[in-house]
Amino acid sequence: SEEEPCTGVRYRLCAALSSASPPEMLRGKRVIVTGASSGIGEQMAYHLARMGAHVLLTARTEAKLQKVVEKCLDLGAASARYVSGSMESTAFAEEVVKEAENIWGGLDMLILNHIGRSYFNFFNGDVDHVRKLMETNFLSYLAMTTSALPMLKESEGNIVVVSSISGKVASPFVAPYSATKFALEGFFSSLRHEFIIEKVNVSITLCILGYINTENAVRAVSHIIKKAPAPKEECAMEIIRSGALRQRELHYPASTVTPTLLLRDLAPEFLDGLVRNNMRVENIKRP
Numbered sequence: 462s463e464e465e466p467c468t469g470v471r472y473r474l475c476a477a478l479s480s481a482s483p484p485e486m487l488r489g490k491r492v493i494v495t496g497a498s499s500g501i502g503e504q505m506a507y508h509l510a511r512m513g514a515h516v517l518l519t520a521r522t523e524a525k526l527q528k529v530v531e532k533c534l535d536l537g538a539a540s541a542r543y544v545s546g547s548m549e550s551t552a553f554a555e556e557v558v559k560e561a562e563n564i565w566g567g568l569d570m571l572i573l574n575h576i577g578r579s580y581f582n583f584f585n586g587d588v589d590h591v592r593k594l595m596e597t598n599f600l601s602y603l604a605m606t607t608s609a610l611p612m613l614k615e616s617e618g619n620i621v622v623v624s625s626i627s628g629k630v631a632s633p634f635v636a637p638y639s640a641t642k643f644a645l646e647g648f649f650s651s652l653r654h655e656f657i658i659e660k661v662n663v664s665i666t667l668c669i670l671g672y673i674n675t676e677n678a679v680r681a682v683s684h685i686i687k688k689a690p691a692p693k694e695e696c697a698m699e700i701i702r703s704g705a706l707r708q709r710e711l712h713y714p715a716s717t718v719t720p721t722l723l724l725r726d727l728a729p730e731f732l733d734g735l736v737r738n739n740m741r742v743e744n745i746k747r748p
């Protein structure tokens with residue numbers, strides 16, 4: 462019936478029944494994108510702008526955000542603004558949501574995408590770094606979700622959580638990062654259950670990404686990872702599409718992520734060997 466929320470197993474059915482394509486579905490929608498000054502977040506901002514959405518972008522670097530906002534307006538965004546600040550503070554995370562409430566009086570989609578800086582190397586024992594990364598990559602996601610929930614309930618909107626294959630399958634040299642991404646899966650999967658139990662019609666999409674060709678990722682790992690990265694533009698579009706279609710999970714690129722996840726449960730030690738074999742471990746320079 463029309464009153465029943467479109468949750469759980471109904472996500473895909475609702476998506477299949479919807480005749481509108483994601484670009485049409487997003488016209489005039491109010492969307493927050495975090496980590497939008499570079500990489501995949503920046504590309505998501507441009508796609509949303511072309512689709513005619515209202516965008517509120519955030520990251521730390523104001524000069525970069527200004528440029529992204531200008532380009533979004535050129536590309537046809539219904540409106541584009543930014544708030545700059547660091548997600549190390551949950552107060553700032555809440556402030557961004559408050560800004561959406563002030564300017565739009567509501568919210569349709571919350572795309573949680575930012576990550577704090579970490580290192581690609583053997584775990585160095587710095588527990589404080591892990592704590593800070595948890596604040597930025599995990600707790601700020603919770604703070605934004607909590608603040609945005611009343612507006613998302615009202616709009617029957619979408620939460621999109623950008624995670625990683627490192628949040629499902631551990632690989633070496635990313636222990637702090639991997640911990641924050643595993644935490645996201647636990648928290649948001651539990652929350653999804655609760656939404657279904659309470660008939661809250663807000664979708665949660667977890668995006669499991671493989672290696673993507675953003676400047677920062679390529680700089681950090683191209684000398685170690687043997688395989689080629691997937692394109693950030695297509696990745697950004699797939700994230701928006703999966704959120705708009707209320708999918709439970711996105712695997713991108715599916716050709717590598719989906720088989721990896723199957724192997725994780727069927728043959729974990731074999732998979733661990735493959736993970737290490739796909740790296741030029743000899744290129745890791747201990748600090």
Ligand code: NDP
Pocket residue numbers: 495496497498499500501502519520521522523525546547548549573574575576577578597623624625626670671672673674675676677678
């Ligand atoms: P980038 O490093 O290109 O972008 C990160 C964004 O986060 C930037 O806009 C950056 O802007 C912002 N940011 C960094 N620190 C903070 C902070 N303390 N507070 C607020 N914002 C901050 O990342 P990618 O585009 O490569 O990654 C985007 C998402 O995709 C992440 O969640 C990542 O884990 C995931 N992913 C990426 C993969 C890849 O290979 N690229 C693989 C798997 C997952 P600024 O510095 O101005 O604050």
